[in-house]
Amino acid sequence: MxxxxxxxxxxxxxxxxxxxxxxxxxxxxxxxxxxxxxxxxxxxxxxxxxxxxxxxxxxxxxxxxxxxIGLMVRGIDEHGFLQISPIGGVDGSTLQGQRVRIGNVRGVIGCPPIHFRASDEKPKPVSIDKLWVDIGARNKAEAARRVTIGDALVLDTPVTWLRNDRIAAxxxxxxxxxxxxxxxxxxxxxxxxxxxxxxxxxxxxxxxxxxxxxxxxxxxxxxxxxxxxxxxxxxxxxxxxxxxxxxxxxxxxxxxxxxxxxxxxxxxxxxxxxxxxxxxxxxxxxxxxxxxxxxxxxxxxxxxxxxxxxxxxxxxxxxxxxxxxxxxxxxxxxxxxxxxxxxxxxxxx
Ligand SMILES: [Zn+2]
Missing domain, CATH: 3.40.630.10 (Zn peptidases)
Known part of the structure; x- marks a missing residue:
């Protein structure tokens, strides 16, 4: 090309x-x-x-x-973390640790550290309604000034140009x-x-x-x-x-x-x-x-x-x-x- x-x-x-x-x-x-x-x-x-x-x-x-496909802001908790719902067929297991964009607002999908897991504890299946987006807000009021219930999110990931004319995005x-x-x-x-x-x-x-x-x-x-x-x-x-x-x-x-x-x-x-x-x-x-x-x-x-x-x-x-x-x-x-x-x-x- x-x-x-x-x-x-x-x-x-x-x-x-x-x-x-x-x-x-x-x-x-x-x-x-x-x-x-x-x-x-x-x-x-x-x-x-x-x-x-x-x-x-x-x-x-x-x-x-x-x-x-994408995600949608379903709610905002008292600490300013966003609750999310899927738009279309989203696999929850691919989301933790990803960056997101909500219009011009940047955020990350949080994930508990592996260190918090007992050595004999198996990883649990990831349910999207248990995930949260952290936009850095200190509290609910601050988050609510930047995002609104029903706003759409997409993952904030770059296009990666791979070998042999292949691209990932x-x-x-x-x-x-x-x-x-x-x-x-x-x-x-x-x-x-x-x-x-x-x-x-x-x-x-x-x-x-x-x-x-x-x-x-x-x-x-x-x-x-x-x-x-x-x-x-x-x-x-x-x-x-x-x-x-x-x-x-x-x-x-x-x-x-x-x-x-x-x-x-x-x-x-x-x-x-x-x-x-x-x-x-x-x-x-x-x-x-x-x-x-x-x-x-x-x-x-x-x-x-x-x-x-x-x-x-x-x-x-x-x-x-x-x-x-x-x-x-x-x-x-x-x-x-x-x-x-x-x-x-x-x-x-
Ligand atoms: Zn399609």
Whole structure:
């Protein structure tokens, strides 16, 4: 990936986007895409739309959720420590000892010293409602002047650039999908297209696919491509036999199953082959848990494909992806849209 693209990615990853507080990331994406698309708009729910209008059918919706998991201030105790609740699927065992941000306020998630544990005492499972955030306040009144019940927190962790074009950061789920959407829309804006394209950064995926439900209805597409992270199982203690054998640097992961339109999948496979892009597959016999399953059930039904970016350590502060896979996702999506025309029939046979 070129240096300019890496810089754009770093800028995007610097913007927090906990579910329900996506305004800052939507503003950042709008500013980046304004020169490339025609008339960005945001709906009452917070979803944002990037039209590349053409006269042709079908209307193709390219969707990436822009929210990330996080935490929320549930209460403040008499000493000024914050009680917290999870926003989305947060693993409590990954939180102790981490730095957090609540807007401009910095804090840490406290942890009793190991020294306080008796030598024969086993570590206890960590329940998030027993954790606390320390912002350095002396008492409840001081803390209450800086934070309010219902404020969202994110972990305050840097992006770490690893070897072999791999990066680790929190919330690559799904700001990496947003990045792929942005890069693809920029490329498509310079191409002649035979179909109507609507890019969407949906909100509140991590708390129940809410933004895809409302934006899918508003967009009314015939075809929807969803961009989200998917599991890479190429690390210690990952059960490939149970979760599937998928790896970093091995290409986009396409889901197969009831939620995926078979004709659309075949078309993507052909375009991947023409462009020498490697593919991996994920068996999804039921609902995928991504925005794709909401999009598929929009109105009278939408031909849907779920494109996954392989991601190690999902829903932790060190989610890890490979930029080569990211580039392959951009190339595959751009090439598929560019060859798309109104002649395809997506009725399953
Ligand atoms: Zn996601």
């Amino acid at each position: 070129k240096a300019a693209a890496r810089k754009r990615l770093a800028q995007l990853l610097a913007v927090p986007s906990p579910s329900g507080e996506e305004g800052a990331i939507q503003a950042h994406v709008a500013q980046q895409l304004r020169p490339s698309v025609k008339g960005i708009h945001r709906d009452v729910h917070g979803n944002q739309y990037y039209p590349l209008p053409r006269k042709g059918k079908p209307r193709v919706m390219l969707c990436a959720h822009c929210d990330e 929190r919330g690559l789920d799904n700001r990496i999908g947003v990045f792929i959407l942005m890069e693809t829309l920029k490329r498509l804006s310079r191409r002649r297209l035979a179909v109507d394209v609507m890019g969407v950064t949906s909100v509140q995926e991590e708390v129940g696919l809410r933004g895809a439900t409302t934006s899918g209805y508003r967009c009314d597409p015939q075809v929807a491509i969803n961009l989200d992270v998917n599991f890479a199982t190429d690390h210690p203690h990952a059960d490939g036999a149970r979760w599937g054998e998928t790896a970093l640097s091995a290409g986009p992961i396409l889901a197969r199953g009831a939620g995926v339109n078979p004709q659309l999948l075949t078309a993507f496979q052909a375009v991947a082959k023409q462009n020498a892009i490697p593919l991996q597959y994920r068996a999804e016999p039921e609902a995928s848990g991504t925005d794709a399953s909401a999009l598929q059930r929009t109105r009278g039904g939408v031909a849907t494909l779920d494109m996954g970016i392989p991601n190690r350590y999902m829903h932790t502060a060190v989610e890890t992806v490979c930029l080569e896979d990211v580039t392959h996702c951009v190339e595959l999506l751009t090439a598929w849209v560019a060859q798309c025309n109104g002649t395809s029939d997506y009725t399953p046979r």
